[in-house]
Amino acid sequence: METGRSLTLRTMKPLLRPFLLVLIIAETVVGQNPPLAGDPYASRGNPRSPDGKYVWAIKNSPSIEYILEQNSSGRVLVQVPAYYPRPDPGNLKYAKASGVFWNSTGTIVALDELNRRRAGQLYFFQIRDGQARQIKIGALVPIPPSVAEFRLVVDPGWQSETKIRLRQSVKQKDGAFTDNFFLADFSDPVRPKIEKTK
């Protein structure tokens, strides 16, 4: 005779796999840059830090910039020029389509501009003691030969407190496209590591 618990397990088991699959797809869609479907200008991630102390905003004058502010005081920690800095509606729309990805503890944040055919930049910052420090990882990522254009994007996001998965989007000189995936490890933010992944 089946107990209620075993009945529940038997009912739930076939549903578990599709449920997990939906979760994975949802995460991919949210983090994918550019988005695979829907509005490419929809913002991604969350501009506000997990503890609510900091927030990213976009400044439109005299040029378009991303700024990271302390929520309570308005003190600016970071100012980053937008890829298309000229202040016009088209460029502002592009800037607003950026993604902000905080790790769970709010110590590292990624600012990922919309990937418009390799346009846009990906920035990382360490937040500590009310100060922000940029972490540059570009030189750590190998560049394949015969590259015409490439850039790094967040894809789909943080895998743990210190590791974030990235996609290197490459257009070759012969017109072909390739994607390379990496895990950026910020366990030591002063010496971040890059490892290839699938």
Added chain:
Amino acid sequence: MQRNLCVLAVATSIFAGCSEDDRDTGYFGPGLSPTDQSRDQQIANLPGQIGRAASSVGTSDLTVLGENANANQAAFRQRFGLTDPTQDQMADWQQYDARFTEYSDKDHDWPLPTAASANWQGSVWSNGDPLALEGTTVAVDFNRIPRGSLIYIPSLNMYAEANDTGATGLWSQQDYNQSDYGANGTGRIDIYNSSGDRSALQTERDFSNWIGGNHYGSICVVYRGPGWKQGGR
């Protein structure tokens, strides 16, 4: 031949002491904005006016850009009264150095057209972006050519609307010492292709063969900014 005509036109205006050339070149300098209204409002003898047709034009066959490229170019010309430029017009239009590259709907990082301004056909995706049209759409560096400008590519006998853009930071870095990013350069002219059944690789190969492996040429900026469309039907 057409390119020679362009060069001849530039040479003629230089010998005539035409200061317009200097100002146009200066436009690309750091001190002037591509959205300068006086520039946007300036019309340089729009095509369609009466004149003697230039004796020879470029390839004219745009099929390599996609199945509907020729039809789109024809419809574009009809709608805005564009014709093959006359020799007089060619002499009036400022010539700029450019590098011709291609992009297509097979681009992994362009699943949705993220173009920048309204398309001449007025057809848009649900997000408000214009559809790219093979035969009339090009992506440019808006720091060099104002958004929505009308350009003419003599070697291809092609009018195009500069309403899309791309990784312009990379373009300017990579072409830093090349003519397209020189003092008389408009930067890259990234020509849109509808690949159809072709792969991205094949599309690039077809494009390179089509332009004869020579990615460097000249273009005319017929009208700066989107104002030229106001006269269209």
